[in-house]
Amino acid sequence: MVxxxxxxxxxxAGExxxxxxxxxxxxGxxxxxxAVDLKRVRHVFVTHCHVDHYGQAAFLQEQSDAEIxxxxxxxLRLRRLEDWIAGVHRLLRxxxxxxxxxxxLQRLFLSQDMLAPSPRRYQVLEESNVPDRLGLEVLSCPGHSQSDVVYRYQGEAVTGDILLREIFQSPSLDLDVETFSGRFRNYESYCDSLVKLATLEGDLILPSHRQYLLSVKEALLFYVRKLIDRAGxxxxxAEIDLVSEVVQQIFGPTLTNPFVIYLKASEIYFMRDFLADPDRLRRALGDTGLFGQVADLFNEVVEG
Known part of the structure; x- marks a missing residue:
């Protein structure tokens, strides 16, 4: 889609x-x-385990001595995949x-379109000292998924899907894998991540989709404006309780693709969380100096 x-x-350092x-x-x-001399690869750092980002990890391990x-x-999700599927199923019901x-949708999630083969062995990023040894700064910036990571090195930042040019990357409706009960709160996480992402201004941004990003703050403002506008x-x-019915009301019977329906439901949860706690976003935007540029739209939607 992107x-x-x-x-x-x-x-x-030669690696x-x-x-x-x-x-x-x-x-792929x-x-x-x-593009890459596979036998020389020593480390493979994944920004988040959506299929288009980690899809060749198992193959790379077969072709090299790389650590993943x-x-x-x-x-946590991959190790308890059946529990995760059951939990997402429950959220959707x-x-x-x-x-x-x-x-x-469950069949789609388990298909090769959504789930890549896992490598036989891999490291938990947050438990490894290798990033520090290599001089990599690792920023946890969840929002699009609950695991989004930015890798920063000498003025360059690999941002995965959390920072894109003129794309509203859907915040995935997901089971909180810390507890395996209840919904992961993308909105709250994104507000925290927004403050971290704003610190990347001036870095060379290496996004996962589209080939460049001219300004971090412009990308953040694009995303926030879309969020607020769609929340309106x-x-x-607001009087309709079930998210499935809101999807039906907004998009009608012409929307039939199961995955697109899922994305729209994900967005509606995100917007409703914003409407329930708009001050959280206001504070994050204030901390980054961006609130003034969206204040009119923000106030119109929140107070209107």
């Missing part, structure tokens, strides 16, 4: 380092083989979606 996906490589791997497709593997590093929350729809639309349906 076009091509990028991976990045660099050499640090070849790869950030993300691309999708588990023949085309071919590009990886053409997954964010901790992704490891609570949102009012039919059993038929939930089973259809969602607010019209």
């Amino acid at each position: 076009g091509e996906v990028h991976f990045y490589s660099t050499e640090i 070849l380092v790869l950030f993300d791997t691309g999708p588990p497709t023949p085309e 593997r071919h590009v990886l083989e053409q 590093y997954f964010p901790r929350r992704d490891v 609570e949102a009012g979606f039919s059993e038929e729809y939930c089973l259809k 639309q969602v607010k019209r349906y």
